[in-house]
């Protein structure tokens with residue numbers, strides 16, 4: 001029997017999405033406009049196809065104007081850039097998301113930097129990265145997975161995070177670095193650990209909050225976790241599941257869940273933890289982007 005509280009990402013994501021639907025309805029009543037989201041998929045990666053479909057469905061369920069652009073895997077970089085430019089100019093579109101990863105022949109940086117910062121609902125443009133890094137979170141668009149992780153932390157702890165020791169494992173631009181910036185803005189004492197960190201288990205043992213975003217199945221062991229710590233597992237790794245037969249697979253996180261749940265105070269499962277928050281926070285960012293572009297005052301922060 002595990003001791004930790006299970007952080008129900010599915011339920012919290014559903015509550016965020018329902019709040020966004022209500023806010024979108026208010027925006028429509030006030031301005032006659034719907035938030036518009038364009039999602040662009042280049043290629044046929046099966047997981048990306050599912051994520052893009054789910055983003056479209058979530059946008060429709062929130063009452064948004066939702067468009068999807070699908071380009072073949074061999075589409076040229078120029079065609080993708082032209083599509084982004086067209087969406088930048090489209091007044092009915094307030095948020096543009098280009099699903100990652102892109103086919104190898106396309107320069108991801110070039111594409112992401114062409115998206116207008118005010119429509120960059122992924123929060124990957126250097127303008128948004130810089131705003132977050134300089135403490136101007138209220139004017140930035142914040143990357144969805146770290147934003148969702150922060151919502152889970154705040155709703156779980158229900159007390160200010162100030163002064164807590166937070167260890168973020170992983171230094172990616174999409175999760176690790178923005179997560180560290182968000183925790184720093186909450187006045188946590190933040191350590192970013194990575195593949196070259198010395199004595200990672202000991203570093204993690206100092207953490208009141210652990211965010212694992214390293215992409216290595218079950219790397220973080222239960223013995224690394226400080227008793228009572230809150231563990232946010234961002235990893236989504238598909239691994240073989242021989243118990244279910246040959247060729248069967250299952251999803252696991254970056255944390256050895258059963259072990260960690262014996263020690264932690266609260267922990268996110270995989271699946272059903274951080275993952276669903278990513279799409280919920282995309283809806284939140286699209287609404288924020290729409291309000292700003294329409295010149296309407298912001299709603300209270302979700303987190």
Ligand SMILES: Nc1nc2c(c(=O)[nH]1)N[C@@H](CN(C=O)c1ccc(C(=O)N[C@@H](CCC(=O)O)C(=O)O)cc1)CN2
Nearest residue numbers: 051098099100101122144236271272273274275276278
């Ligand atoms: N442009 C972007 N590309 C990618 C992002 C992103 O934020 N922006 N993130 C990931 C993929 N992703 C959304 O795009 C995403 C990943 C996982 C989930 C999710 O809900 N996962 C479920 C499990 C799903 C399954 O069964 O396979 C969970 O964890 O419960 C949502 C969105 C990379 N690309």
